[in-house]
Amino acid sequence: MTGMLIRTEQTDLEAYVxxxxxxxLVKQVRAKIDExxxxxxxxxxxSVTGRIVGKGVPADHWETMSDRGIQLVxxxxxxxxxxxxxxxxxxxxxxxxxxxxPDPETFCQLPWDKRVARVYCTCFRNREEEINPxxxxxx
Numbered sequence: 001m002t003g004m005l006i007r008t009e010q011t012d013l014e015a016y017v018x019x020x021x022x023x024x025l026v027k028q029v030r031a032k033i034d035e036x037x038x039x040x041x042x043x044x045x046x047s048v049t050g051r052i053v054g055k056g057v058p059a060d061h062w063e064t065m066s067d068r069g070i071q072l073v074x075x076x077x078x079x080x081x082x083x084x085x086x087x088x089x090x091x092x093x094x095x096x097x098x099x100x101x102p103d104p105e106t107f108c109q110l111p112w113d114k115r116v117a118r119v120y121c122t123c124f125r126n127r128e129e130e131i132n133p134x135x136x137x138x139x
Contacts, residue, residue, distance in 0.1 A: 013124040016101055017067060025104035026066045033059050033117070036109050042118040043070045045100050054100070054121070069099040070121070098123045 010018070032038070041062060044054035055070050100121035107119045 011124075013069075013099060013101065016122060016124070022104065026063060029066075029104045029107045029119075030062055032107065032109075033062055036117070037115065038109060038117045039115040040117075041065070041102075041107075042110075042116060043100055043102055043121050044118055045072075045121045045123055054118075056116075059117070066102055066104065069101040069124070071097045071126075072100055072123075097126050099126055100124075 016022075033041075038059045040056050041059050042054055042056045043065065044052050047053050053072075055072065057065055057070065100123050102119040102121050104119070107117055110116045110118060
């Protein structure tokens with residue numbers, strides 16, 4: 001086939017998900033989810049201004065989210081502020097998305113709502129990016 005790019009190296013994202021011992025941590029979190037009766041998980045990351053942002057997902061999807069991550073717009077890292085010319089700071093809505101992969105060791109039940117847990121995530125460039133797919137973003 002002509003014109004098809006075949007990648008032979010592992011991306012940063014793939015290496016992170018395949019890290020030694022991570023599968024066991026994901027299983028330990030599943031056991032904790034079941035033990036505590038967690039119904040929702042809030043997948044969080046920190047914006048450039050220090051704001052905690054993220055997405056809530058039903059806990060049934062823990063293993064899929066641990067492997068595939070959550071999608072989010074680049075602009076979420078800048079809180080989608082606009083500059084004085086009304087242009088988005090960082091990236092606009094047409095920009096590619098990031099993938100946030102949860103860090104299992106940060107999983108914690110929320111004390112004010114025992115049905116919900118939070119987990120911090122590490123952000124990577126989208127797998128479909130032409131330049132540095134699955135790489136660590138340089139924002």
